[in-house]
Amino acid sequence: MTSTAFGPAELLHLLKARTSSAQPSPITHVENLPARAGRTAPWPDWAAADLVSALTAHGIKSPWEHQATAATMAHSGTHVVIATGTGSGKSLAYQLPALTALLNDPRATALYVSPTKALAADQLRAVARLNLSGVRPATYDGDTSREEREWIRQHSRLILTNPDMLHHAMLPGHSRWASFLRRLTYVVIDECHAYRGVFGSHVSHAIRRLRRTAARYGGTPTFVLASATSGDPADAASRLTGLPVTAVTEDASPRGAMTFALWEPPLQPAPADLNHIPSQPTSSPAADGAVPLAELDEVELPQVRRSALRETADLLTDAVTAGTRTLAFIRSRRGAEVVATIARRQLDEAVPGLGDRVAAYRAGYLREDRRQIERALLSGELLALASTNALELGVDLVGLDAVLICGYPGTRASLWQQAGRAGRAGGEALAVLIARDDPLDTYLVHHPSAVFGRPVEATVLDPTNPYVLGPQLCCAASEAPLTQADLELFGGEPARAAVEGLTASGALRRRPSGWYWTHPGRPDVDLRGAGGAPVSVVEASTGRLLGTVDQGSSHMMLHTGAVYLHQGVSFVVDDLDLDDAIALVHQEEPDWSTHARDVTDVSVLGVRSRVDAGPVSLFLGDVEVTSQVVSYQRRRIGSGEVIDTKPLDLPVRDLRTVAVWFTITPDALTTAGVEPPDVPGALHAAEHAAIGLLPLIATCDRWDIGGLSTANHADTGAPTVFVYDGHPGGAGFAERAYATATDWLSATREAIAACTCETGCPSCVQSPKCGNGNNPLHKPAAVQVLDAVLTALTTTGAPALDTQALDTPTT
Ligand SMILES: [Zn+2]
Ligand SMILES: [Zn+2]
Numbered sequence: 001m002t003s004t005a006f007g008p009a010e011l012l013h014l015l016k017a018r019t020s021s022a023q024p025s026p027i028t029h030v031e032n033l034p035a036r037a038g039r040t041a042p043w044p045d046w047a048a049a050d051l052v053s054a055l056t057a058h059g060i061k062s063p064w065e066h067q068a069t070a071a072t073m074a075h076s077g078t079h080v081v082i083a084t085g086t087g088s089g090k091s092l093a094y095q096l097p098a099l100t101a102l103l104n105d106p107r108a109t110a111l112y113v114s115p116t117k118a119l120a121a122d123q124l125r126a127v128a129r130l131n132l133s134g135v136r137p138a139t140y141d142g143d144t145s146r147e148e149r150e151w152i153r154q155h156s157r158l159i160l161t162n163p164d165m166l167h168h169a170m171l172p173g174h175s176r177w178a179s180f181l182r183r184l185t186y187v188v189i190d191e192c193h194a195y196r197g198v199f200g201s202h203v204s205h206a207i208r209r210l211r212r213t214a215a216r217y218g219g220t221p222t223f224v225l226a227s228a229t230s231g232d233p234a235d236a237a238s239r240l241t242g243l244p245v246t247a248v249t250e251d252a253s254p255r256g257a258m259t260f261a262l263w264e265p266p267l268q269p270a271p272a273d274l275n276h277i278p279s280q281p282t283s284s285p286a287a288d289g290a291v292p293l294a295e296l297d298e299v300e301l302p303q304v305r306r307s308a309l310r311e312t313a314d315l316l317t318d319a320v321t322a323g324t325r326t327l328a329f330i331r332s333r334r335g336a337e338v339v340a341t342i343a344r345r346q347l348d349e350a351v352p353g354l355g356d357r358v359a360a361y362r363a364g365y366l367r368e369d370r371r372q373i374e375r376a377l378l379s380g381e382l383l384a385l386a387s388t389n390a391l392e393l394g395v396d397l398v399g400l401d402a403v404l405i406c407g408y409p410g411t412r413a414s415l416w417q418q419a420g421r422a423g424r425a426g427g428e429a430l431a432v433l434i435a436r437d438d439p440l441d442t443y444l445v446h447h448p449s450a451v452f453g454r455p456v457e458a459t460v461l462d463p464t465n466p467y468v469l470g471p472q473l474c475c476a477a478s479e480a481p482l483t484q485a486d487l488e489l490f491g492g493e494p495a496r497a498a499v500e501g502l503t504a505s506g507a508l509r510r511r512p513s514g515w516y517w518t519h520p521g522r523p524d525v526d527l528r529g530a531g532g533a534p535v536s537v538v539e540a541s542t543g544r545l546l547g548t549v550d551q552g553s554s555h556m557m558l559h560t561g562a563v564y565l566h567q568g569v570s571f572v573v574d575d576l577d578l579d580d581a582i583a584l585v586h587q588e589e590p591d592w593s594t595h596a597r598d599v600t601d602v603s604v605l606g607v608r609s610r611v612d613a614g615p616v617s618l619f620l621g622d623v624e625v626t627s628q629v630v631s632y633q634r635r636r637i638g639s640g641e642v643i644d645t646k647p648l649d650l651p652v653r654d655l656r657t658v659a660v661w662f663t664i665t666p667d668a669l670t671t672a673g674v675e676p677p678d679v680p681g682a683l684h685a686a687e688h689a690a691i692g693l694l695p696l697i698a699t700c701d702r703w704d705i706g707g708l709s710t711a712n713h714a715d716t717g718a719p720t721v722f723v724y725d726g727h728p729g730g731a732g733f734a735e736r737a738y739a740t741a742t743d744w745l746s747a748t749r750e751a752i753a754a755c756t757c758e759t760g761c762p763s764c765v766q767s768p769k770c771g772n773g774n775n776p777l778h779k780p781a782a783v784q785v786l787d788a789v790l791t792a793l794t795t796t797g798a799p800a801l802d803t804q805a806l807d808t809p810t811t
Helices: 008-016 049-057 065-075 090-104 117-128 146-155 163-170 174-182 197-217 233-241 308-321 333-350 367-379 412-419 439-446 448-452 466-479 484-489 493-504 551-558 666-671 676-696 733-739 741-754 779-795
Strands: 027-033 080-083 109-113 137-139 158-161 184-189 222-227 246-248 258-263 267-269 303-305 326-330 358-361 384-387 402-406 429-434 508-511 514-517 535-539 545-549 563-566 569-577 582-587 592-613 616-636 642-647 653-664 705-710 720-725
Touching: 008 027, 008 258, 008 308, 008 429, 027 439, 027 448, 049 090, 065 080, 065 090, 065 222, 065 246, 080 090, 080 233, 090 109, 090 117, 090 158, 090 184, 090 222, 117 137, 117 158, 137 146, 146 174, 158 163, 163 197, 174 184, 174 197, 184 197, 184 233, 197 233, 197 466, 197 484, 222 233, 233 246, 258 439, 258 448, 308 326, 308 333, 308 384, 308 402, 308 429, 326 333, 333 358, 333 384, 358 367, 402 412, 412 429, 439 448, 439 676, 439 741, 466 493, 466 508, 466 514, 484 493, 493 508, 493 514, 535 551, 535 569, 545 551, 551 569, 551 592, 551 653, 563 592, 592 653, 592 705, 592 779, 616 720, 616 733, 616 779, 653 733, 653 779, 666 676, 666 779, 676 705, 676 720, 676 741, 676 779, 720 733, 733 741, 741 779
Parallel strands: 080 222, 080 246, 109 158, 109 184, 137 158, 184 222, 258 429, 326 384, 326 402, 358 384, 402 429, 535 582
Antiparallel strands: 027 258, 267 303, 508 514, 535 545, 563 569, 569 582, 592 616, 616 642, 616 653, 653 720, 705 720
16 A cells, blocks of 8 residues: 555645635534444354354454444344444344344345345345355345246345335245245344435335235244434334334444534625526426516626535645545546546646546446556555445445545435545545535535534434325235234324225225236335436437436426436437437537526415514424426527527426414514515525535435525515425425425525625525525525524423424324
C-alpha cells in the first residue's frame, strides 16, 4: 500500500487553498471525531465448532461484542435487529446463529433476504467460502434458471433472495416450498433500512405473508434484521415484521479518528447557460400553487452557487495530486462520469498520465469489472474513484484516506455509511460533504449540529396504508383463505375494515371458513408500485426503449412537445399515449427547454388530528389532490426567454393521500409584517423550503412529497400551506412531519434565513419541480410567516404529539 504524505488536517488545508482568499471560506464547519478502540467477546459457547474454526481460518479471531450479543439473543429465539455502522461486521451476527442451527440440525433451513441481487451474491460468496458441509447455500433470484430453482427448492438449506422473489415466486408457489418452510428456523432481513415508504409498507406485508405461510406448514422462524444505524431501529423492525424486536445498537468495532468537513461552494454570478433549468421533474406531484397562469413570469436567477459536481471534481483533482487515496460519492451515474472525466482531464494537464489513476464506478458494472477496480484501488494503481452509491451495498473497499460526498445523500444514515468508507485500520481519515444548490444541503452545512449532534432518522413505513393493505390482503387470500386470526397479523382494525371493503367490492368472497380470493390468476401487485403502470419512453424510428417514467410524473415529463433527456441525449416527445402507457419520442437537440405548468387543488376529506395555537392551527388529515397539466412553456436555452406557451389537453388526475397543513389568520400575517400582496409569495416560498427540509426528519426524498399554498383555501377559509405524501394512501411522511412539526418548520425557517442570496435561489426557496415556475416567491416574508407560526406553536405549547395515536385513519 502506498501512503499519503498528508494527514486529514493538512489535506483539508490544501483543498481550501484553491479558493481565493477574497471569498468566504467554503469550509463552514470541521468536526473532529475521535478514534474508538474495539471490544471483542469470546466465541459464544453455543456456536458450532465447525463454524468457529472455519471463521477463525478466515481471519476472524473473535467476534466484536455487539456481534456476540446479537447472535446470542437470536440463538435464544429473540427477534433481534443489529443497527451499527458501516464495516462493523453485521453479517457475523446472523451467520453465527443461523449457520449453527443449520449445522446442528441437518434438516433446518434459513432464508436470507436483501434488497439487491448484488448484496445477496456477496453474502453467498462469504458463506460459500466457509465450506460448511450440508448447507448448500444458493441465491434464488430473477436470474435463476428453472432447473436450478427445482434443485434449490429440494436441496438448499440457506436460500438468499430478495423481497420481489418472495412476493412473486416463493409465496404464491408455497406448496412447492412446503418442506423448506416447515423447517425454517431463521429469516435474515439484511439492510432493512432500505424498506421505507410505500415499498417498505409492501415489504412489511410480504414478510407477514411469509410468517403466516411458514406457520401453516409448522415453521416459526426467528428473525434477525441488520440495519444501518437508524433512529429507533427496534420500532422500525417491529413495524416491518409485525413482531416484537430487540435492538443491538452499541457498536464495539474499532474506528480510526476522522476529520469531517462541511463545504459550501461559493456564490457566483449566474453564467447564461445556467438559466436553463432542467425541464424534467424526476418524479411525483409537482404542482404546488394555485396561481393564475397570467401572473407567471420568467424566473430570474441572479446568483447561483458553483456547481457541486464541478467543486467535487476540483477537490478530487487536488486530492489525487497530493497522492491521497480518495473516493467521491455522486448521486447520479452521469454525475459520477462527469466528475471522473473532469478530474482526469485536469490531472493530465498537471502531470501527463496522472489522469489514468482516476476511474468512475457504478452499479451497472459487471462484477468482474467491479472486482478489477477494487483490486486496482487496493494495489495503488488507482488512486481515486468517482462513484454512485453502488458502494453502499455489498462492495468491500478498504484503505481510503478521504471520502468526498457530493450533495447530501438524503439521510444521515447514508451519509455515515458513505463517510465510513474512509479510514484504514488505525489511521486517520478525512470526509467532506459538499453542498449542492438545495435548501436541505444549505441548512446542513450551516447547522453542523443537524449532522453531528443527532441520531440518524427513523425509517418511515406504514403497513396500515389502505392502498397497500388492500392489495396485500388479496395476495394473502390468494395464497390461503384469510381467517379472523390472520387479520390480527395484518394489522387488526385497519385490516378488518379493508377486508370488508374488498368483500363488498367482490374482490374477496366470505365463506364460513374465511375470506377467499375467487378470481382466476393471482392479484397483480407490484411491491415498488407507485400506482399505475409506468410509461415507456420509446424512440419512434427504432422502437428502442429508452426508459420508463412513473405514471404520476408522466404528464409533467412526457407531454407532447416535452424535451426529454436520456443519458445526456435530448429527445422530443411526439405523442403521449396514456391508454397504452407509451410515449413516442425522436432525437432532437432544440435550443429551447420545456416547462410544464399544472393547476392543482387540494380538498380536505377529513382531519385525523389537530393542534390549535391561537392564530395558527396545524392539521394532519386525509386529502384529495387533483391536478392537471394544462400547458407548457418553451424557453430559450441560455437567455431563458419565453418563446411561447402551448396548451395541453391532458386529463385531471386524482390522488387520495395524507397531508400535513397549517393555517394562519390574515391578522397574524399582518402583525408579522407580511403585507397582503406578499402573502402568496411568502406562503409559496415557505412551502417550497418546507418540502425541501422534510427529508431531514423523515426518510423521504423531496420528490416523494408535494405541496400547495394559497392565501385563502376554500376548506380552511384561511391562508394555508399543505404538504402531502405523493403516494396514494400516504407513505407516513406527512404523519412524521406533523409529529415533529416544530423541529421541521424551525429547520425550514433557518435554511431560508441562512442563505445569503437576496431574493431566493435553489439553495433556499426555489424548487426544481415547481408547477408554477417558481412564481411568486417572497423570501423575507417566508421567514416572517414561519416565525409567526413557530411562535404560536411553541408559546401555546403544542402538545407532545403522539404518533401512535395516529395509526388509525378516521375515514
Ligand atoms: Zn438562497
Ligand atoms: Zn411552487
